Amino acid sequence: MDIVTISKLKKYFGEGPRQVKALDGIDLTIEKGRFLSIVGASGSGKTTLLNTIGGLYEPTEGTVIVDGTDLSELTEEQLTVFRRRKIGFVFQDYNLVPELTIRENILFPLAMDDSRPDEVFFRKIIHLLGLDERLNQYPHMLSGGGQQCAAIARALITKPAIILADEPTGSFDARTSQNVAGLLKMTAETFHQTLIMITHNQELAQLADRMVRLRDGRIVDE
Ligand SMILES: Nc1ncnc2c1ncn2[C@@H]1O[C@H](COP(=O)(O)OP(=O)(O)OP(=O)(O)O)[C@@H](O)[C@H]1O
Numbered sequence: 001m002d003i004v005t006i007s008k009l010k011k012y013f014g015e016g017p018r019q020v021k022a023l024d025g026i027d028l029t030i031e032k033g034r035f036l037s038i039v040g041a042s043g044s045g046k047t048t049l050l051n052t053i054g055g056l057y058e059p060t061e062g063t064v065i066v067d068g069t070d071l072s073e074l075t076e077e078q079l080t081v082f083r084r085r086k087i088g089f090v091f092q093d094y095n096l097v098p099e100l101t102i103r104e105n106i107l108f109p110l111a112m113d114d115s116r117p118d119e120v121f122f123r124k125i126i127h128l129l130g131l132d133e134r135l136n137q138y139p140h141m142l143s144g145g146g147q148q149c150a151a152i153a154r155a156l157i158t159k160p161a162i163i164l165a166d167e168p169t170g171s172f173d174a175r176t177s178q179n180v181a182g183l184l185k186m187t188a189e190t191f192h193q194t195l196i197m198i199t200h201n202q203e204l205a206q207l208a209d210r211m212v213r214l215r216d217g218r219i220v221d222e
Pocket residue numbers: 013014020021022040041042043044045046047048049
């Protein structure tokens with residue numbers, strides 16, 4: 001079963017001679033539960049593609065269907081709920097709230113939705129990510145790799161169907177990068193999630209079931 005179906009997708013920024021064709025005709029289907037990596041040079045459209053799948057960008061043309069929903073049919077409000085319930089975002093710079101403890105950061109998306117944590121699930125996630133001893137600490141007390149694990153836990157806590165990771169290992173050394181990407185892969189497998197990860201790193205891209213390469217807003221290689 002496909003969880004993402006993208007047809008004839010174009011995303012242009014700006015108008016006239018300075019218009020940028022960030023995505024210029026993408027057709028892509030992603031099967032549920034698979035791990036897809038997206039590679040390509042800087043400016044090739046990777047982030048634009050990820051953000052369009054996540055409902056952060058509206059396509060200029062074409063359709064994006066995620067888990068049976070055509071995103072163009074949702075209102076702004078429905079899109080916000082869609083993102084909160086269906087998508088877990090992991091960014092390069094973690095975006096943890098410095099004033100909140102690791103526990104509070106991880107539970108933050110649930111608080112936004114007025115839901116209560118599933119304590120058993122929470123314990124399972126933090127154990128898998130090695131955060132058991134870190135819950136009462138603040139983000140600055142953890143290494144970069146540790147903070148990224150907390151960001152992954154935060155992305156997982158709402159049990160989203162899809163994890164979108166944009167250069168999640170961006171500034172890490174080779175070993176930490178392997179660890180963080182390996183943990184993302186392992187948690188996605190454990191919780192039967194679809195994982196879509198942008199990376200510059202060929203070795204990490206190989207961890208995926210499937211890899212697509214973008215150039216100038218098109219898929220050039222698979
Ligand atoms: N909000 C925006 N407004 C205008 N142009 C944008 C915007 N976002 C992206 N672009 C342009 O669209 C093109 C694709 O950008 P995108 O960030 O998707 O590429 P990328 O492959 O993710 O690059 P990187 O690896 O450097 O993050 C670039 O030319 C970029 O300058």
